[in-house]
Amino acid sequence: MKKIAFSIAIIAAVFTGCSINDGTEVVKTPVTGEITGDLTVSKTYPYGNYTLKGFAKVASGVTITFEAGSTITADKTDGDDAFVILNGGKLIAVGTAAEPIVFTEKSKVAGSWGGIIMYGDAPIVNSATNPAPQTATSEDGLALPYGGSNATHNGGTLKYVRVEYAGQVITQNNKEQNGFSFYSVGSGTTLENLVSYKGNDDGFEFYGGTVSLKNAISYGNADDAFDWQDGWRGQENTNWYAYQEVVGNYGMEIEAKSVNNAFWPKVTNITLKRAAGTATEAQSEIQLDAIQFKKEGNGEYSNIIIDGYKNQTTPTAKNGGAIQILDLTTYNNQVVGGKIKLTNVTITNTDNTFISGASTFTVAASSFLPTTNWAISTTATGAALTNGAWSTVNGATLIK
Template sequence: MKKNLLSLFSLALALSLTLSSCSIEINDGDNGSGTVTTPGTTESVLSGSGTLSGTITKDILIKKGNYTLDGVVKVTNGATITIEAGAVFNAVTTKSSSLVILQDGKINAVGTASEPIVFTTANKQPGDWGGITLYGKAPIKAVNGLPQALSEDGNSVYYGGDDANHNSGTMKFVRVEYGGKKINDGTSETNSMTFYSVGAGTTLENLVSYKGTDDGFEFFGGTVSAKNLVAYGNYDDSFDWQDAWSGQNNTNWYAFQTGTGNFGMEIEASANVDNTAPKISNITLIRDANTNPEVAGSVEISAIQFKRQGTGIFSNVYISGYKNMGGKSAYAVLIQDAATETSQVNTGKVVVAPLTYLNSDNAGVWGYAFTPNGAKTFTNTATVTKVTLTPGAWATVDGVNLLAALQ
């Protein structure tokens, strides 16, 4: 036993998550397995295999390998979780497992196109686990313009701050599979990737949300921007935001809805008239044939919905496959309420152009859930092209190329 422990210490220096309730279960090949706790170390190292659980309060480095994510893992107390390219996490599905970066924590997860960082499950069923959540300190505007709100993810965390450039870390070439597990009340679900008041100093690039039971990506206020996003086969909306999210440098967002799916994009500003419209260049939304909304007969079959003062300036938008269903009409753009039309659409804070709308119903007009005051029309623009993304393992699941519809 002493020999085993000495080998463990020499291999990894100090393996633990320090003074918190968290521990790391280590498996190191020939030297056996065990649990090592070393309070007070400046950094823990997980080398090749093991279990991540509890609360992380000191820096931790997770090397390339295969790991178990057990329960809700929170990063806090100024700690950074650094994850190397090629690390794969299998989440425990018998509990509400998730990775949560709190406002005083940080993530540094940098994969590559050929060696992404993957969060998945052995069951491979939508809703198996909770997904990844980041909290930042950037401003929000919640209902009634409040600068703070209580999170919807079951963690009961108040989010919202005053640092527009706050940095929650970096995520590149990270894929989340089968997220959206139901939480506390048995009806609410987490998103595959959720960003609460995340600041513009945070880097989000080349991220995949695959077959989650809620939204693929959701932003609750904040100022962060995201590039090269893939939302594939998510049950609710592919992209969603509220609380006046205002990212200005977004590009290359791609959604492929298949089997079950609601809106391609659902947009609101929590009824705040005064909000800064986020900007996204290059959006491709494709709805596969025979894709149904979660609730039969629902209106949630359009590509982009704006409601509750939601705004957005979108350019180079390619939309395909949105068909009337269940007695409801599908549109490229659907405006849900007169207040949003009056205060946002008619003031130039809702723009979707140039736009191409193919293989879809109700071409040439925006949809309205009321009698509009100046209904919008559009002409398909031939120069609009689909999003271009780097191919590779980062966008391939079980042999399926998630980017195939872009070719």
């Protein structure tokens, strides 16, 4: 029996890559392959290095699985690339802290591909008058419909996944692609320990839906670290970390398509940091701020660290601040209406606490947010994340 048990232990070590009793480490050999076109049959891609060509689309009813440690590499020289999960399809990409699944691009230039795009049929709201369920057309160049009434839509499970060098700016390319784009994705989807690294638009963007995001890093993305619209209402969001450098707009850009909703998202444990000298992406931006509310954006946010949102002097002068309310309607309906709550907020190295985003309305800082919905402190801890291979790029850790 001892010989049989020892043989089983050796076999297990070979197939899992674990050490055996003599301390020898078994090295797994990655497979290679290509991913392209419509993915119409469920498949598991074993640990390996894969080339992504074109818009790979996971069809409805299909589940695509990547094993931990896999790398999927796009190449902008052979055309536009993105990994797309269509409504009804699923992506199961479960890495580990030591063996993340990485979607990247060969040139390592921001904006070189479309990132991960997921579609669902969870509720969206983009009109105050149209009855539910409402729909809209995607901005990613595919022009696909999204929206519906399936609040628990399940697009799969993403854990310890990093997307690098993605993003397209809609004003330059007539399409918007981000590190991660979630179109009406539902609460049945699991999003945990995700990294969006040095993209040319937003790190994470939600277009309506009910999905929540836990343990997320948005690092060096040229537009907003976290962005949403269409009445996104995720309720279990926690541990969001943003670091903006060189070029970046808002840490969080919050809007609701000008609809005064009776619901809102909730996020706890947030860290928003901006490196010295970081300029706005487009000089037409009115301000540069950690959190911007506009077009009836709202929500509950707690345990927040804001650092480094200082006034910009070059190339053009702009005010920097912690909280911006862009328009009077948002102020009247969301602030005065008690639908924006920020508690346990620690602000450092930031020139202004509150900014009115438009010259057409001005609110004194002393009355900007009701004291029942605003609480500043010196003890906020922000995002609680642990560095590892999942949060390390080119030898540098992303959590500063």
